[in-house]
Structure formats: structure tokens, C-alpha cells
Amino acid sequence: MTSTTAKSFFWKGIRDSAPFVLVAGPFGLLFGVLAVEAGLGVVETMTFTMTVFAGAAQFTALQLMQEQTPTVMVLVSALAVNLRVAMYSASLTPYLGAAPLWQRALAAYFTVDQSYALSIVQYETHRDMTMRERMAYFFGTIGLIAPLWYGATLAGAVMGSQIPESWALDFALPIAFLAMIGPMLRTPAHIVAALVSISVAISAAGLAYNLGLLIAGLAGMMAGAQTEVMLDRRKQSV
Amino acid sequence: MSDPIDPTTLWIVIIGMAVGSFALRFVFIGLVGSRAMPGWLLRHLRYTAVAILPALVTPLVIWPAVTQGQPDTARLAAAAATLAVGFLTRNVIAAIFAGAGTLYALLYLLG
Numbered sequence: 001m002t003s004t005t006a007k008s009f010f011w012k013g014i015r016d017s018a019p020f021v022l023v024a025g026p027f028g029l030l031f032g033v034l035a036v037e038a039g040l041g042v043v044e045t046m047t048f049t050m051t052v053f054a055g056a057a058q059f060t061a062l063q064l065m066q067e068q069t070p071t072v073m074v075l076v077s078a079l080a081v082n083l084r085v086a087m088y089s090a091s092l093t094p095y096l097g098a099a100p101l102w103q104r105a106l107a108a109y110f111t112v113d114q115s116y117a118l119s120i121v122q123y124e125t126h127r128d129m130t131m132r133e134r135m136a137y138f139f140g141t142i143g144l145i146a147p148l149w150y151g152a153t154l155a156g157a158v159m160g161s162q163i164p165e166s167w168a169l170d171f172a173l174p175i176a177f178l179a180m181i182g183p184m185l186r187t188p189a190h191i192v193a194a195l196v197s198i199s200v201a202i203s204a205a206g207l208a209y210n211l212g213l214l215i216a217g218l219a220g221m222m223a224g225a226q227t228e229v230m231l232d233r234r235k236q237s238v
Numbered sequence: 239m240s241d242p243i244d245p246t247t248l249w250i251v252i253i254g255m256a257v258g259s260f261a262l263r264f265v266f267i268g269l270v271g272s273r274a275m276p277g278w279l280l281r282h283l284r285y286t287a288v289a290i291l292p293a294l295v296t297p298l299v300i301w302p303a304v305t306q307g308q309p310d311t312a313r314l315a316a317a318a319a320t321l322a323v324g325f326l327t328r329n330v331i332a333a334i335f336a337g338a339g340t341l342y343a344l345l346y347l348l349g
Contacts, residue, residue, distance in 0.1 A: 022331050039242040044252070051256035056287075060294055061251050065243045074247075075254045081290050082259050087283035090266040090275055097267060108263040170304045171313055171341055175320050177295045179333035182324015184288045193285040194292045201296040213293050220289025225281040 006136040009129070013118065013140020020114045020145055027055050028149040030172050032156020033163060034059070038066050045157040050150060053109060056180070057082040059173050069210045077213050088116035095123045096138065099131055107138055115141040188231060193224030312344035 028049070035045040052058055061078040069077075088111050096107055118141040123134060163169060185191050197220030204212035266275070299317040301307040320337030324330065 026334075040248065044248060048252050048255075051252065052259050054255075054259050056291065057255065057259060061255060063294075063298070065247060065251060071247050071250050071254075074251050075258065077294075078251070078255055079258045079262065080286070081294065082262055083283060083286040083290070085259070086262040086265060087280070087286065089263050090270070090280065090283070093267045093270060101268070104267050105264060108267055109260060111263040111267075168304075168341060168345060170302065171316065172338075174295050174298045174313075174317055175334055175337035175341070177291050178299075178317055178320040179324045179330045179337060181288065181291050181295070182321050182326075182333050183328040183330060185325050190285065190288045193289045197289040197292040198296050201293040202300065205297050205301070212297070213290070216293035216296075217286070217290040220293065221282045221285045224285030224289060225278070228281055228284075 003132075006130075006132045009133045009137040010140040010143065013122075013137040013142075014144050015140075016118050016122070017114060017141045017143075017145050021148060024114070024145045024149045025152045027176060028152030029156040030169075030176065031055060031058055031062075032153040032158070033160045033169060034062060034156075034173065035153075036157050036160030037163075037169070038062055040157075042154070042157045046150070046154060049153045053146075053149075054082050054085065054112065055149075056177070059177070063173065064210060067210065073210055073214075077210060080214060080217055084113075085111050085116075088113075088120075091120060092116065092123075092138075095119075095134055096131075099135055103135055107135065110139070110142040110146065112142070112145075114145055187228075189224045189227040192227040193220040196220045196223035312341055312348055315344055316341035 031049060032045055035048065036042070040048070048058060057078045060081045061074050064074045064077055089108060092107070092111065096104060099107070115138060119134075119138045122137055123129065129137070181194060185194060197216045200219045201212055201216035204215050206212075207215070295317075299313060300309055302310055302313050304310075305313075316337045319340040320333045323336035324333030327333065
């Protein structure tokens with residue numbers, strides 16, 4: 001009985017994830033193409049994508065390695081881009097924290113924007129789900145997206161070098177990231193964080209080792225957090 | 239535009255990122271479990287994506303490597319269109335199409 005409902009939650013996760021096919025497919029393809037253009041082989045590209053499994057951080061590392069940034073700075077910057085998954089992990093813990101360790105470890109690997117965004121909404125609106133059902137739903141949200149992401153990366157890596165320069169693929173990464181940033185600007189605090197980050201990034205652009213990226217990122221985070229505190233205070237005093 | 243990536247660097251980055259990314263995802267769900275976390279930490283983590291991604295993209299938009307670092311009208315306009323459509327529609331795909339459309343149209347028109 002429990003396994004039947006768990007199974008149906010897995011399929012619900014698959015169905016709910018369908019719109020993200022349009023994001024993961026092209027994004028994976030693009031990573032494969034850019035990785036091969038940067039000089040990675042198919043094996044290196046696939047190892048990268050399957051062990052790290054974090055699109056935005058992979059693009060960041062690729063970009064910085066091409067700019068001959070010191071290895072430590074590449075790692076720190078790419079992991080900073082991925083800090084948000086730590087927040088996702090924190091936010092899922094109350095719902096999944098009681099599952100067996102191997103399931104939590106597997107869920108940790110699959111914690112990405114899509115699986116987090118879908119699962120947290122599902123858990124918050126369906127409080128009566130059992131632990132098994134929650135896990136089944138979580139793995140459903142990634143059951144279609146993860147194989148698609150791997151497959152698309154492979155396709156991109158295989159056809160990579162045949163893409164002509166007139167396609168202006170150099171600008172695909174900025175467009176993909178900017179397209180992700182727009183919908184993230186949900187509150188005034190998010191907008192302040194982004195604006196501060198942009199202006200610090202411009203003024204700190206000359207710094208060595210791409211330090212400007214980290215300084216601008218930290219400044220943006222602090223500005224966002226500070227704005228949130230101020231707005232909360234104002235709300236309380238009204 | 240850029241030199242080839244050194245294979246040793248590449249493998250250090252791949253392994254480091256694989257371990258580091260998993261650690262970031264595992265730290266709370268695996269290790270913290272059901273203990274509470276300080277509010278100030280969560281408040282800062284909330285703004286990581288929205289602070290780091292613009293910091294990464296801004297120099298690429300203003301000083302593109304393809305134009306040897308010269309600001310380029312087509313790329314600046316495409317970036318603005320992507321951000322604006324993404325912000326207004328909350329739709330990632332629509333934003334990508336708006337940005338790519340603007341870029342190709344201006345690259346064609348400005349030759």
C-alpha cells in the first residue's frame with residue numbers, strides 16, 4: 001500500500017518537472033559545446049558534468065579556467081556560485097532529515113534548482129506526506145531531468161566543434177545567466193543585492209585573480225541581508 | 239582569445255568541485271539533521287545566487303573577450319533585453335529568446 005502511493009508520488013514528481021525539460025536540455029547542450037570549445041575532451045566533459053552536477057558552477061569554472069585564473073580562485077569562485085545549494089539543503093532538512101543516510105546522501109547529490117523548487121512547494125502544501133512519499137517525489141523531480149542533462153551535455157560535447165562562429169556562442173553564457181537572474185529578483189532586497197553586486201563588480205574589475213567576483217558577491221549578499229532586516233523593521237514599526 | 243586549459247588544473251578543479259559541491263549539499267541534510275541554524279546565516283545564504291551571478295556576468299557583458307574587451311552595442315542590448323524580459327515575465331525561456339533574438343538582430347543589422 002505505502003509503496004503504491006510512493007510510486008504515484010514519484011510519477012507526480014516526473015510530471016511536475018516536465019517544464020524544466022526546456023531549461024535543462026538547452027543548458028546541458030550548451031555546457032557540452034562550450035566545454036569542448038574550451039579544449040576539454042568528451043570524457044573530461046562528462047566526468048565534470050556527472051560528478052559535479054551543478055550547471056551554473058560548471059559554467060563559472062569553465063570561464064575562469066579559460067582566463068587562466070589560479071586554481072584555488074577557480075574552485076573558491078565556482079563553489080561560491082554553488083553556495084545556494086547549501087541553502088536548499090538546509091531548507092529541505094526538516095522534511096527529509098529523518099530518512100536513511102544513504103537516501104539523504106543520494107538526495108544531496110541531486111539537490112539542484114529544479115528539484116528543490118518543486119519539492120519545497122509540494123512539501124509545504126501537502127503536510128501529510130510520509131517520509132517515503134516525500135523521498136519518492138524528490139527523486140521523481142530529478143528522474144527525467146538528470147538523464148536529460150547528461151544526454152544533452154554528451155550531445156553538445158560530440159557536436160561541439162562543428163558550430164560556426166557566427167552563432168556568437170561566446171554570449172550564450174551571459175544570456176543564460178541573465179535569464180536566470182531576472183526571475184530571481186522577487187523582492188526589493190533581491191534587487192538591491194543584484195545592483196550592489198553589479199556596481200562592485202564594475203569598480204573591482206581590475207583586481208588580480210578575479211578577486212572582484214568574490215568581493216562583489218559578498219557585498220551583494222550583505223546588501224541583500226541588510227535590506228531585508230531594514231524592510232522587516234519598517235514593516236513592524238508601521 | 240584564450241590559451242588551452244592545463245590538464246592538471248582541469249582535473250584538480252573537477253575533483254575539487256565534485257567533492258566541494260557534494261559537501262555543500264550534504265552539510266545540512268546529512269550532518270545538521272534537524273538542528274536549527276542561525277538566522278543571520280540563512281539570511282545571507284538567501285542572496286548568494288542573486289549576488290554572485292550578476293558579479294560573474296557583468297564583466298562578460300561590458301568587456302567581451304571576442305571584441306578584445308571593447309564594449310559592444312549588440313551584446314549590451316542583448317543583455318539588457320534578457321534581464322528585462324526575465325524580470326517582467328518571470329520566464330527563463332522567454333528571457334533567453336529575447337536575449338538571443340536581440341543579439342542576432344543587432345549583429346545582423348550592425349554587420
